[in-house]
Structure formats: C-alpha cells, structure tokens
Amino acid sequence: MDIVVNEELKAYIDPLTPDEYEALERSLLAEGCRDALVLWGDVLVDGHNRYGICQKHGLPFQTVQNTRFASMEDVHLWMIDQHLGRRSVSDFQRGVLALRKREIVAARRERAKAAPAETAATEQAAAPLPAGESLDSREALARAARLKSNQVVMIEKIQQSAAPEVVAAVKAGDLSLSAAAAVASLPAEEQSAAAGAGELKQAAKRVREAKRKPAREKEEGGENAADDGAAAAQGEDALAALRKRVKELEAENAALRKQVLALLGKPGQPGAAAAPAEDADAPF
Template identity: 55%
Template structure:
C-alpha cells in the first residue's frame, strides 16, 4: 500500500521538539517500530514521525486502518482525543487541542440544529415552537473545555487570550516553556511591538514585562482598606511574608489556578469511578 500524507493532518498536532524527535529515533533504531501506524483508507493519521524515521532507516513497520472515520472532522477529533490521552504533552498543548475540539463539536451541533429545524418545518405547522428538537451543544462552556483538557477554567481562559492576541513569537515562547501560560497571557495584552521586544530579550525580559503589566493593573485598581493585621505590610509596600505585593499577587493567582486544576481532576476521578461502578454492575 502506498501511504499518503495529508499536510493538514500532519501539521494538526504540535510537532515534536528536536530533542523529542531524536529520542524517538533512538528508540526505534534500538527496539524497532513497536506501535502500528494508523491509517484512514490510505492516508496516514497517526505516526508521521515514526513513518519518517522508518523510511529513512529502512525499518519495517505495521499499519492498522480505522474504519470508523466518516470524514476529515472525524479524523481530527480522533487525533485530538488520542493526544489528550497522552501524559507527555504540555498544559498549553492540552488547552489548544480542547479548544479545537470545541470548534468542531460546536460546528456539528449547529448543523444538527439546522437539520432538525428543517425537518420540523417540513412536518409541523409553522406557528409555535412546540415539539422542536434542539440537540445539546457540547463543550459550550469554559468548564467543559477545561474538563476535557484536565486543566482549570482560568488556564483555558488564558490560553484563549494567547491565541487571540499573542504574536507567533510569544506563542512559540509558551510552547517551548520559556514563559508560563499565566505570564504569557499577561504579556499578550501588550502591543505587538512590545511583545516582540520582550520575546527578543529572553526569559528575564518576558518576566519583567509581565511584572510591569501586573503592576500597572494593580495601580489602576481602586485602593482597598487594609485588613486588620496587614497595615504594616501595606504601608511598607509588601504583600505579606516579606515579599513585594506584586509577587504575592502572582503567587496567589498561581495558587488559584492550581486549586481549580485540582478540582477539575477530582471531578474527572469521580466520573471515572462512577462509570467503573456501572460497568462492574452490568457485568
């Protein structure tokens, strides 16, 4: 079989870093290609890097065809779910994939709504809305997306902002781990030229830019009455524990994000336990 490469599918998932590709290559050279490549008819769906390495070194490989795919959107959804199930991808990649899944599912739901409306119009009187069938809209809320990605809703919101307003250079800095999602979302609020300058300056300059944005936001907020026991910290410009107020705010924000992520994981565990109990009861 002549395997075909669809460039849209090849570039749909974040590419491996050079270090990851080298590690995969060494593994295949030593142990062979253990996992079968997944095909949609004769189009390669999963295993582009393994295929390239095997072709380059003349290493044999196995293939398996997934016959459940009806169209390109089915393939993309499978690729998204397959990669969301992997532990090796970053939080940013998880968020991007979950948002892509939302777009596909929302488009499908909209098509179903239009189809149901057309069928209802053909068989029901035009007046009134009684009996209309409106399919549920999947992944409509930020919480649904966060649950699919096993992230907090706050992190999903930050990733959405990065996708909308960050320059490609800033996005690459997040992907490479040079800057955190939280800090990148803050820097993404700056004009394009300032984003580029921050990225060009490296990690320290990016952190400095994020800090300056947070300080400006803090200064723009209405002043609050200091709570009892914090007057000394407020007058000294500290946020408690001997740290600057902006650093404390950042730590609190990160703590909130981690708490939300933990809550999302707990919900997922509860759902899995319930499903397991149902399966065991049915067997």
C-alpha cells in the same frame, strides 16, 4: 501500499521537540516500531514521526485502518482525543486541542440543528458525540484538557491576542501560561519588541504590577475612607456634646436671670427703686 502524508494533518498537532524526536528515534532503533500506524484509506493519520524514522532507517512497521472516519472532521476529533490522553502533551497544547475540539463539536451540532432529520442522523451515526459534550463552559473544557479553569482562560487569551513570538515562547517552555497571558494584553508591537529584546518575562512583570497598583490604591482608598468616616463620626459626637452644653448653659443663664429679677423686685432691697425699668430684662 503507498502511504500518503497529508501535510495539513501532519501539522495539525504540534511537532515533537528535537529532544523528544531523538528519544523516539533511539527507542525505535532499539525496540522497533511496536505500534501500528493508523490510516484512513491510504492517508496517514497517526504516526507521522514513527513513519519518517522508519523510512529513514529502513525499519519495518505495521498499519491499521480506522473505518469509523467519514470526514476530515472525524479524523481531527480522533487525533485530538488521542493527544489529549497522552502525558507528554504540554498544558498549553492540551488547552489548544480542547479549544479546537469545542469549535468542531459546536459546528457539528449547529449543522445537525439546521439539517434535515435524515442527514443529521446519518452524521451522528458516522461519528457520534457523547451526550452533553458541548464543551461550552470553561469547566467542561478544563475537564477535557485536564486543566484548571483559570488555565483555560489564560490559554484562550493567548490564542486570541498573543503575538507569534509569545506563542512560540510558551510552546518552547520559555514562558509560563500566566506570563504569556499577561504579555498578551499588550499591543502586538510591544509584544514583538519585548520578544526581540528577550524581555518577555520583564514585560509580564510590568503588566502584573500595573494591574496590582489600582487594587492597592483601591484598598488604601478604602482604609482612608474608613479613617475619614471614623473622624467624621467623632466630629459629629463632639458637635452634639457642644450643642448639649450650650443648651445647659442657656438654661443656667435663664435661671440666674429669674433670680436677679426676683431680687430686684423685692421691697426694701437696696437699689430696687433706683433700677431703671428698661434694664429689668438686661442680661446678667
């Protein structure tokens, strides 16, 4: 039979790197094509690289039909699950595939809600989804992709905001997920300029430093506020002590006044008759 290569399906999964392709070619030449190519009718679903190498070298191969596929969506979901289970797939690729799966599953569930019961049952029977596999949360996505939740967050940001040059650098392994996510926060023009100058890592460093600066200032501001608070508390204590001392001095002054008045009013006391009346209340 004639095998049809659907270019959209072939490009749905990221291609092998040159080194990976050469390793696969050496393996096929040495051991033959041991795994059957998966078909949907006459359309090739899995084994594009193996098929191309076998055609190139005239190597024999086998095929197998997957009869569960009812639509291209089913094919996509199957392809995603196959690649999510392979160890050779990078973290970024697994994250992208999990995000694609979430979109397909969400769209399918929405159609099932809106469609008549008979249509929904037919679609579910054709390609059933595991119960609860909504992939709505980052935790669920992380489990599906065998990643950490923070990695899923970074991959989402890269998918949404990164320039093509940044994505290419991540796929090639030249830029880490965290660095690419940092660069993705820059305007697209700055990302492309940094990529063109070979300064993506430096750009990521600048972004990280810019994010750390407010945090440091906030922390230092908190420490200064604590110092100011302590100084204010000490000032209030000093003021309270001063007020207390003033009251004590006023009380002592009042007591002295009484003693003076008592002495001035005592009969026979020298100077008692000569003291002016209006000076009786004069401060001592």
